[in-house]
Amino acid sequence: KTPPGVFFEKKVIVGASAQELRDLFPVPVHEILPGSMIQALGAETLLQGRALEKGGEWIAFTAALAVFVLLLLTNVEGWAVKTAILALCAVALELVAISLQKSFPVIVPTASAHFVLLLAAASVVFRELGLHKLLLHIATIRQRNSERMLGLVFDDSFDGIIVVKSGGLVSAANQTARTLFQCDDLVGRNARQVLPAELVEEALAVLAAPPAGKPVPSIIEAAQIDGKRRFIEYVVTRSERTIANSARSKKVRTQAVACLTCRDVTLERESVERLSYLARYDAVTGLENRNGFEEKLEQVIVSAQATGQDLCVIQFAIVNLDQIIASLGFSYGDQLRHAIAVRLKNHPAQKAHWAAISADVFACVLDWQPDLEFGVIETVKQVVAEDYNIEGARISVQLNFGFVVTDNPASAEDLLRKSGNALARVRRDSQSQTLAFRPELDEQLQRRRLLETELFKAIGRDEIHLAYQPLVDLSDNSVIGAEALMRWHHRELGPISPMEFVPIAEENGYIVELGAWALNRGMKEALSWPSPLRLSVNISAVQFSRGNLVATVKEAFERTGFPSARLDLEITESLFIDDDLDLEFRMQELKALGCSFSLDDFGTGYSSLGYIPKYSFSKIKLDKSFVRQSISNRQDITVIEAVLHLANGYDMSVVVEGIETAEQADKLRQLGCQIGQGYLFGRPMSASSLSAHLANAA
Numbered sequence: 215k216t217p218p219g220v221f222f223e224k225k226v227i228v229g230a231s232a233q234e235l236r237d238l239f240p241v242p243v244h245e246i247l248p249g250s251m252i253q254a255l256g257a258e259t260l261l262q263g264r265a266l267e268k269g270g271e272w273i274a275f276t277a278a279l280a281v282f283v284l285l286l287l288t289n290v291e292g293w294a295v296k297t298a299i300l301a302l303c304a305v306a307l308e309l310v311a312i313s314l315q316k317s318f319p320v321i322v323p324t325a326s327a328h329f330v331l332l333l334a335a336a337s338v339v340f341r342e343l344g345l346h347k348l349l350l351h352i353a354t355i356r357q358r359n360s361e362r363m364l365g366l367v368f369d370d371s372f373d374g375i376i377v378v379k380s381g382g383l384v385s386a387a388n389q390t391a392r393t394l395f396q397c398d399d400l401v402g403r404n405a406r407q408v409l410p411a412e413l414v415e416e417a418l419a420v421l422a423a424p425p426a427g428k429p430v431p432s433i434i435e436a437a438q439i440d441g442k443r444r445f446i447e448y449v450v451t452r453s454e455r456t457i458a459n460s461a462r463s464k465k466v467r468t469q470a471v472a473c474l475t476c477r478d479v480t481l482e483r484e485s486v487e488r489l490s491y492l493a494r495y496d497a498v499t500g501l502e503n504r505n506g507f508e509e510k511l512e513q514v515i516v517s518a519q520a521t522g523q524d525l526c527v528i529q530f531a532i533v534n535l536d537q538i539i540a541s542l543g544f545s546y547g548d549q550l551r552h553a554i555a556v557r558l559k560n561h562p563a564q565k566a567h568w569a570a571i572s573a574d575v576f577a578c579v580l581d582w583q584p585d586l587e588f589g590v591i592e593t594v595k596q597v598v599a600e601d602y603n604i605e606g607a608r609i610s611v612q613l614n615f616g617f618v619v620t621d622n623p624a625s626a627e628d629l630l631r632k633s634g635n636a637l638a639r640v641r642r643d644s645q646s647q648t649l650a651f652r653p654e655l656d657e658q659l660q661r662r663r664l665l666e667t668e669l670f671k672a673i674g675r676d677e678i679h680l681a682y683q684p685l686v687d688l689s690d691n692s693v694i695g696a697e698a699l700m701r702w703h704h705r706e707l708g709p710i711s712p713m714e715f716v717p718i719a720e721e722n723g724y725i726v727e728l729g730a731w732a733l734n735r736g737m738k739e740a741l742s743w744p745s746p747l748r749l750s751v752n753i754s755a756v757q758f759s760r761g762n763l764v765a766t767v768k769e770a771f772e773r774t775g776f777p778s779a780r781l782d783l784e785i786t787e788s789l790f791i792d793d794d795l796d797l798e799f800r801m802q803e804l805k806a807l808g809c810s811f812s813l814d815d816f817g818t819g820y821s822s823l824g825y826i827p828k829y830s831f832s833k834i835k836l837d838k839s840f841v842r843q844s845i846s847n848r849q850d851i852t853v854i855e856a857v858l859h860l861a862n863g864y865d866m867s868v869v870v871e872g873i874e875t876a877e878q879a880d881k882l883r884q885l886g887c888q889i890g891q892g893y894l895f896g897r898p899m900s901a902s903s904l905s906a907h908l909a910n911a912a
């Protein structure tokens with residue numbers, strides 16, 4: 215029973231339902247409702263204007279999409295945070311939809327928006343887990359590759375590399391290091407047991423305190439098992455190793471290690487030592503070379519100055535070393551030099567300091583004792599000059615000595631120059647074997663140098679001319695020819711003898727030009743003589759060896775038109791020493807041109823008569839040294855007679871040089887000499903004087 219008033223001003227719906235009529239309907243939320251109830255609810259909904267309408271799906275969808283995009287764009291770290299944000303968004307979306315539905319008759323379909331959020335969550339998870347794994351995998355591969363490569367580089371490194379931890383434990387070593395220190399199990403060992411002490415100490419010092427500045431390489435000498443010494447260059451650097459504390463902790467700590475980079479520099483070191491040895495020592499003899507000797511000499515000079523001791527510097531030359539090398543070969547030359555050095559070193563008598571200052575010159579410095587005088591040099595001469603037996607060949611050496619004694623030592627260079635000057639003088643003059651330095655030698659050498667430079671300008675300056683000395687027939691004193699003798703009148707130095715300038719010109723080769731000039735000038739001037747006399751021109755050996763004498767003579771004939779039959783070429787015996795000149799062939803060529811040969815200065819040189827029949831001379835010129843004051847010396851007469859006899863046998867005439875007195879001329883005439891030359895018949899004179907002389911005689 216319902217109290218009255220309940221339904222006042224209300225509409226009442228009366229309905230009935232019956233199960234058997236199947237008037238029951240399942241509805242959302244309220245499960246099963248009878249049909250009348252549904253109708254009542256429907257009517258009520260319509261009366262209240264609350265019929266639900268769908269809407270806002272796109273807005274929800276767009277909002278979800280925006281969240282997704284924002285997540286992608288912003289730097290939110292970690293997949294969990296991202297998925298949490300997405301879940302919150304989904305909840306918020308649903309709450310908004312519910313409240314909208316509650317407040318307004320609007321139902322918002324959120325499925326598509328949720329789908330988007332779900333998709334976003336899935337992609338976040340995939341990205342965070344899947345991509346990360348992939349990247350991790352790639353990174354691991356890369357790391358492994360680079361580790362492998364670094365391992366190869368480490369092991370194959372040209373340098374030995376050893377890593378030492380604090381405490382001195384070797385934590386890594388490459389193959390080169392193992393070979394270098396001859397130890398196969400370096401790693402794990404205490405560095406002190408396996409590495410040189412200096413190296414270990416430096417490594418530990420670097421570990422204890424980081425060095426300031428750049429590491430500097432050092433070199434140590436390490437003994438090897440085989441006893442050989444070995445030089446190792448090394449540098450120690452310090453580096454910090456990063457070690458993780460534990461698997462979870464992200465904190466890291468560092469540990470210092472010393473990295474030893476080592477290199478075997480034995481070969482470089484040895485070649486540097488060899489070079490510095492060669493800079494001071496002679497490789498063949500083991501004696502000091504000129505540099506080393508100069509240094510030594512400077513030291514000796516300093517101590518001699520302190521004690522007031524006189525010093526003597528001796529130089530000696532193996533005069534015939536070139537010939538020995540030419541005939542036996544360089545190795546014999548070297549062995550000979552070595553053998554000489556051994557004798558010098560082993561000779562106990564003198565406390566001399568010997569050096570090999572050039573290929574053929576040895577030098578020494580010793581304290582000079584006046585009572586020893588030249589005894590020192592005589593002893594050295596005896597010791598060194600004794601024959602050598604080298605590989606079965608017996609070798610004799612010819613020695614020249616030059617020395618200087620000084621109580622006022624200037625400099626090493628000075629002493630070497632002075633003793634060298636004395637030696638050079640002995641070598642040039644070959645009069646004696648030993649010479650002491652005198653101050654004149656310096657002056658002579660300076661003059662020689664001056665003449666040498668001036669000589670080159672002499673022809674151009676017209677300072678050279680020819681003088682002619684008559685050759686006479688002793689039977690009637692008639693002039694039969696003239697010898698052209700070169701004269702040099704220097705504009706400042708005055709007349710310079712050919713005895714002085716010809717050897718200089720021979721030494722520097724300028725004689726080739728001078729000789730050609732003399733041939734041309736002589737022929738040209740001889741053509742102006744009143745009678746067709748013979749012309750003799752002196753030829754130096756150097757003109758055969760360095761110049762093309764045949765062509766020069768031929769050219770002179772062609773240029774001047776001088777008849778070749780009137781020309782005599784004067785050559786000296788010195789020409790026959792050098793076998794290489796091919797002399798016979800060239801003399802034949804010159805003879806074919808029409809000229810004749812005179813053998814000049816006969817009796818002064820080698821006086822081996824073997825070459826006289828070989829080279830056909832037309833005249834032998836007996837040297838003026840045989841014409842002494844009265845020619846009464848029995849030996850001189852014997853020589854003159856012998857030469858006359860020899861000349862007769864080979865159909866040659868004899869010219870006697872240096873006749874100064876009528877007495878000499880008479881004596882020579884009696885002995886049977888045919889031709890004479892000398893001041894008696896005329897001094898060397900100018901071409902015009904000779905013409906006047908000839909005109910007078912006629």
Ligand code: C2E
Nearest residue numbers: 699700712713716732752753754872873874891892893898
């Ligand atoms: P030589 O060819 O034996 O010349 C003879 C030298 O003896 C000349 O000296 C001459 O002046 C000198 N003489 C001549 N008669 C007498 C005398 O009665 N008594 C003395 N004491 N001496 C006399 P000169 O002119 O000083 O020449 C010296 C050497 O210089 C020459 O010796 C020759 O070997 C060389 N010579 C000169 N002119 C030339 C030249 O044009 N070419 C070459 N290659 N050498 C030359």
Ligand code: MG
Nearest residue numbers: 697752784814
């Ligand atoms: Mg001559």
Ligand code: MG
Nearest residue numbers: 814815835871
């Ligand atoms: Mg002569």
